Structures are given as structure tokens and as C-alpha cells.
Amino acid sequence: MSDVLPRAFFARPVLDVARDLLGCSFTFGGVGGRLVEVEAYRADDPASHSFRGRTARNAVMFGPPGQLYVYFTMGLHFCVNVVCEGEGQAAAVLLRALEPTVGLGAMRRRRGFDDPRRLCSGPAKLTQALAITRDANGLSACGADGPPAGHEGSSRDGDERGPCDDDDPRACFAAREGGVARDPAAWARGAPRIVATPRVGVTAGAATPWRFVDADSVFLSRPLPRAARP
DNA sequence: GACTTGATCCCG
């Protein structure tokens, strides 16, 4: 089984979570890949859906960390975030692009073409390729916090069993290759070269550089400025 | 630049 990131990973400042997610894997229904582009949104940030307080649409953002916040936009697209920080903080990381590694066949069928570079190179492309829609809103995507690895098999406390710690995960984040999901000291280890840029498509807070990308990836939603390229 | 739907806003 993969090295599933626990809730504690997401219960941190959203800017830290965003950076530490790059290079980690995200799968939904067994389809997904390596995260290469994300954006951070915070409640004190005019670009965030949570900026003006809780509404029916953004309620999940105010819930516990580690859940998916899915919203519908532009009349036809879904975008997916993972909720961060503490319950009530209403911060989240938008998943903007990933490098497809598992379920390429399903992604190609859903997107209607083959080129892996374009399958998940944008937030709404990614949800289409992974078949994420409004029913995934509020879904838990983290493993249970608990004793360190090696102490598995002990009793679960009944209710809150995450979708990732059983054998039929729907949504799941896993640590980087060689990472140790339950060791906070390892969360930043092995990160790719990261470049921060302004977020895409936002009007308020347009200059805030809270978009983080794997600078060496060819799977981004848009190329980096020449100066930032390898 | 068009497309397309619904949550939110603002007025009444």
C-alpha cells in the first residue's frame, strides 16, 4: 500500500502544505499522478472563495483539513482543492496540474486524445481526466492520523475511517518517492525545484505569488517565464 | 473571444 499522507500533513499553514505537495501523488478512483502545480488560498486573501465568509458553496473549506473542496465554475468546469489548516480556518490548495502516472487509458478516454502533457495541465482538465465532480465535494482524501508506521493493525476507533486507509480508496494523497508520510520531518524532503508565481485567473490579489510549480516539469498549465526555466 | 450555468450580490 502506498505512503498515504495523514490529516496532520494538511493541518498546517497552507503555504507550507502547497509547497510540500509538489512531487507527491494524487489519485482519484485509482487514476492520477504526480502533482506539479498548485495554488494556495486563504481566508484573509481576497482571491479565496472563503474571503467573504461561509456560504453553502464553500462550506467544505471551513471543515476539517484533508477533505476535497470541489467547485463548479464557468458554466461547465469543476476544480478540486484540498482543505488545509485547522477546522474553521478555510484555507485550501487548488490542484492545477499533475504528471499522469496511473490510469493513462482512462484519462485519454475521458479527455479524448493521447498527449500526456495535456491530459491534466490545468485545474479543470485534471478533474475531467480523473472524473472528479461535485459528488467528491467533502470527501476525505487523507489517511487517519495515528501511531507511526509499524504500529498498524491496532484497533481503529470505529467511525472516522479515512478512504485511504482501506483497500478501496477513492481519493488519496501519497508521499513522494522515498518519502515517509507519517514523519513530519520528511514532508519537505525530496521536493522538486519550486518556483512561486502569481496565481492564474484571479483578479483580486493578482500579484500574490501563491502559485507553486515544479520548475522542471513539462506538465504545467503554462510554461514558466524564460528566466525561471532550467 | 465565445461558451455556459449557478452562486452571490444588490436592490426592492
Add this chain to the structure above:
DNA sequence: GGGATCAAGTCC
């Protein structure tokens, strides 16, 4: 309550 507004996007 109801109409106007505009959106964390994608494709050509």
C-alpha cells in the same frame, strides 16, 4: 424574492 453580474477555465 428576483434579476444582473461574473467567475480560481478551456479551446480555437
